[in-house]
Amino acid sequence: MAADWLNVALAVLMLTDLLLLLTGKLQAMVRLVAIQGVMICAVPLLTHWPDVGWALWAVALGNFVVKSIGFPWLTFWTARRVHVRGQLEPGANYVVSIAAGVLFLIASLWLGARLEPPEALKSSLSVPVALLTVLTGLFLIIARQKALTQVAGYLVLENGIFTFGTSLAWEQPVIVEMGILLDVFAALFVMGITVFHIGRTFDSIDVAEMTSLRDTRR
Amino acid sequence: MTAVAAVHIALALSLSPLLVGTINRTKSLFGGRTGQPLLQSYYDLARLLRKGAVYSSTTSWIFRAGPVAGLAAALAALTLLPPGGGRSPLAFAGDFFLFAYLLGVIRFFLVLAALDTGSAFEGMGASREVMISALAEPAMLAALAALAHLTGSLSLSGLMGGAGEDGFIAAAPVVLLAAAALFGVMLAENARIPVDDPNTHLELTMVHEVMVLDHSGPDLAYILYTSALKIWLLGAVTVGVLLPLSGLDPWASLGALVAGLFVLAAIVGVIESSFARLKMSRVPVFLGGAAALSVFAFIIVYRS
Numbered sequence: 261m262a263a264d265w266l267n268v269a270l271a272v273l274m275l276t277d278l279l280l281l282l283t284g285k286l287q288a289m290v291r292l293v294a295i296q297g298v299m300i301c302a303v304p305l306l307t308h309w310p311d312v313g314w315a316l317w318a319v320a321l322g323n324f325v326v327k328s329i330g331f332p333w334l335t336f337w338t339a340r341r342v343h344v345r346g347q348l349e350p351g352a353n354y355v356v357s358i359a360a361g362v363l364f365l366i367a368s369l370w371l372g373a374r375l376e377p378p379e380a381l382k383s384s385l386s387v388p389v390a391l392l393t394v395l396t397g398l399f400l401i402i403a404r405q406k407a408l409t410q411v412a413g414y415l416v417l418e419n420g421i422f423t424f425g426t427s428l429a430w431e432q433p434v435i436v437e438m439g440i441l442l443d444v445f446a447a448l449f450v451m452g453i454t455v456f457h458i459g460r461t462f463d464s465i466d467v468a469e470m471t472s473l474r475d476t477r478r
Numbered sequence: 479m480t481a482v483a484a485v486h487i488a489l490a491l492s493l494s495p496l497l498v499g500t501i502n503r504t505k506s507l508f509g510g511r512t513g514q515p516l517l518q519s520y521y522d523l524a525r526l527l528r529k530g531a532v533y534s535s536t537t538s539w540i541f542r543a544g545p546v547a548g549l550a551a552a553l554a555a556l557t558l559l560p561p562g563g564g565r566s567p568l569a570f571a572g573d574f575f576l577f578a579y580l581l582g583v584i585r586f587f588l589v590l591a592a593l594d595t596g597s598a599f600e601g602m603g604a605s606r607e608v609m610i611s612a613l614a615e616p617a618m619l620a621a622l623a624a625l626a627h628l629t630g631s632l633s634l635s636g637l638m639g640g641a642g643e644d645g646f647i648a649a650a651p652v653v654l655l656a657a658a659a660l661f662g663v664m665l666a667e668n669a670r671i672p673v674d675d676p677n678t679h680l681e682l683t684m685v686h687e688v689m690v691l692d693h694s695g696p697d698l699a700y701i702l703y704t705s706a707l708k709i710w711l712l713g714a715v716t717v718g719v720l721l722p723l724s725g726l727d728p729w730a731s732l733g734a735l736v737a738g739l740f741v742l743a744a745i746v747g748v749i750e751s752s753f754a755r756l757k758m759s760r761v762p763v764f765l766g767g768a769a770a771l772s773v774f775a776f777i778i779v780y781r782s
Contacts, residue, residue, distance in 0.1 A: 264650070271651035275658060278774065282767040284760070354763040358770045365774055369781055385651060385778070 262309035263382050269302040270389045273423070274365075277389075277396040280416060281357040286408060290335045293412050293419075296393075297327030300419050304426035307382050315434040322441045323422065326448065331415060334452040335408055342459025357403065364395040377428060386427035393420030405466050407455045411448065418444055479567040482728045486561030489736060490714075494706040495519035497713070497743045501670075504747025519706065523699050531695035537594050544591025545693060545700035548584040552707040555580040559714055560635035562731030563724035569635040574622045577634055578615065581667065581711065584704060585611050592689035599681040603688035606758070610666055610673060610685065613765035618663045620772035621656040625719060627779045628652050638718030655775035657720040662768030664712040666761075668705065671750045673761055713742050 276292045276299070283289050301320035305312055368391035375387060397417025401410050418440070425437070499516040506513025515521075533542065558577045560566040566573075589608060592600040625637045628649055666673040669686030678684050681691075690701050717738035723731040756764055 268650040268654070271654045274651065274774065275654060275771070278767070278770060282763065282770075354760075355766060358763070358766050362770055362773050362777075365777055369777060373781070 262306050266303065266306040266383045267385060269299045269306060270383060270385045273299045273303070273419075274385075274389050274392060277392055277416070278358075278361050280396060280400060280412075281361045282354060284354070286335075286339060286406070289409060289412050290332050293415055294328045294332045296416065296419050297324060297331070300327065300422055303386070303423050307386070307427050319426075319434060319437045319441065322438070326441060326445050327415060327419070330445070331411075331448055334448060335411070338452050338456050338459070339408060341456055357399070360399055360403075361396070364392050364399070368392040368395060381427060383427075386423065390420050390424035390427065393417075393423060396420070405468055407451075407458055411451045411455065414447070414451070415444070480561075480564065480728070482561045482564050482732055483567045486559075486732055486735075487556055487567075489732075490556055490559070490707065490710050493736070494710040495523060495703070497709050497739060498706050500740055500743040501709075501747045501750065504744045505751050508748065508751035519702070523703060526694075526699035526702070527696050529695040531693075531697050534595060534692060536596050537692075541591045541594040541692075542697070544587040544594075545697040545704070547587040548704045549700045549707075551580045551583040551587070552704045552711065555584075555711050556707065558634055559711060560638050560718065562718070562728065562733075562735040563638070563726055564728045564731065565633075565635040569633045571632040574626070574632070574634045574637060575619075577711075577715075578619060578622070581708070582611070582615070584708065588689055588701070591693070595692045597692065599684075599688050600691060603685050606685045607669075607689060610761060610765070613762055614663045614666045614768070617659050617765060617769035617772050620769060620776055621659040621663070621719075624652055624656050624772060624775035624779045627776070634715070638715065638723060652775045652779045653719060655771045655778070657716055659768045659771040659775065660712070660716045660719060662764065662771070664709075664716050665746070665749070666765055666768075667712055668709050670746055672753050672756045672764060675755045678755075709743070710739065713739050717742055 273296060276296045280289060280292050283292065301324045304316055305320050308316060365388075368388040371391055372384075372388035377387070381387065394417055397413050397415070397420055400413030400416055402413075404410065404413065422437070422440070496516065496519070498519045499514075502518070503513050503516055555577055557568045558566050558573050558580070560569065585607065589604040592604040622634075622637060626632055629636050631637055665671070669676055674685040674687075675683070676687065678687065681688055686705075690698060693701055714735060717735055721734055721738055723734060726734060
């Protein structure tokens with residue numbers, strides 16, 4: 261039963277990956293990352309169900325707090341302070357993004373089938389979906405023009421790595437996960453503050469405009 | 479034909495205008511208005527049927543045939559639609575292609591009738607409608623193909639809820655992706671937000687509405703009724719795919735299907751209240767996204 265629900269969680273994760281590539285609104289993107297955060301904590305719990313120790317609960321809840329509560333709050337706070345327009349101007353257009361999404365899925369399914377897990381996995385989808393999430397995150401970092409969306413892309417990337425790690429590792433690597441979570445937390449904080457300052461200094465958080473270090477905009 | 483199938487067709491014929499009413503009522507609730515009565519669509523149909531039709535002298539028989547042919551195609555498609563988990567009266571292997579193309583026939587005659595008037599605006603609406611449906615069709619067929627591969631059935635009756643009760647959650651990735659794609663197609667085909675706005679009355683922005691500007695009286699009533707039936711047809715496919723109907727007792731599954739349809743109508747109302755319409759240039763992206771979801775579903779089902 262837990263394996264079936266694991267499939268559902270992975271399916272929602274996959275769906276959010278594709279919607280992240282499609283969406284043209286910052287708000288929608290942040291909400292999708294928050295939904296991913298919820299799925300991300302469901303995946304390790306369902307993978308190791310029913311022997312879930314306190315440590316796994318702690319990792320899952322920590323993820324939930326950082327990614328589903330902390331990140332949206334921080335983003336909306338920064339967006340309000342630096343007056344970001346909600347509309348995103350993608351560096352790669354949406355048709356390319358969709359095509360990239362399909363290619364990523366094919367690539368991750370192919371790669372997932374070739375990797376030999378140390379033991380039988382609970383769901384054949386965990387590795388492909390994790391890889392898809394990693395690739396989606398990387399693509400978002402490259403293809404979206406705002407500093408805030410790059411933070412979102414970084415989080416998506418981290419979500420993928422987290423899924424990959426927790427579905428493969430049997431000995432729940434609590435220390436490692438906690439360390440990563442702390443990194444993510446610190447990184448989010450730093451990025452939020454940086455974006456805020458960038459917004460103050462440049463009047464824009466469009467990364468394309470940061471190449472010119474002048475006071476006036478081109 | 480089984481009793482359940484007969485009751486389903488009777489329900490579809492009688493309740494589909496109520497779906498439109500439900501959507502409108504939800505929108506008024508969100509807008510803080512009381513809104514039109516739930517049965518307004520029925521009153522509109524009754525009023526239009528009592529009136530006479532006006533025909534322009536530049537139109538030919540195609541203009542008069544359009545609404546009737548569209549309604550006939552919608553009724554034919556209805557006989558292919560399974561009542562919940564059971565079998566449809568005319569089920570056969572491969573009938574989902576016929577279903578998709580009957581929807582195409584409805585649109586084809588509507589477009590022909592619009593072009594027949596010679597009006598520039600109607601021609602523009604027709605061209606947009608054809609563009610939208612040309613993009614929606616691959617998404618729909620790919621989603622149905624993925625489901626056919628999943629359920630091992632080539633009939634719409636097997637596809638809907640074919641994963642059954644126990645297999646349902648295990649098949650969730652495919653079912654979720656396909657249902658999301660079908661929902662997008664349903665919004666596009668029924669000219670709802672975010673693809674088209676049924677409330678707009680500016681010729682330059684209308685797609686579906688502009689095509690029926692020259693129809694009047696009973697002809698317009700047929701068109702309105704056909705579009706209500708179309709919501710039922712595509713909505714039932716979406717709901718049927720999403721809910722594990724085939725595990726239920728036939729009557730219970732019919733009840734679940736109808737209840738699901740009204741929930742879906744309310745969701746459409748919520749979407750229409752909370753989203754803006756997309757720019758025309760973004761519509762291909764929306765439908766391309768739906769197609770990508772279908773392709774996702776297909777790749778996953780093909781691999782496992």
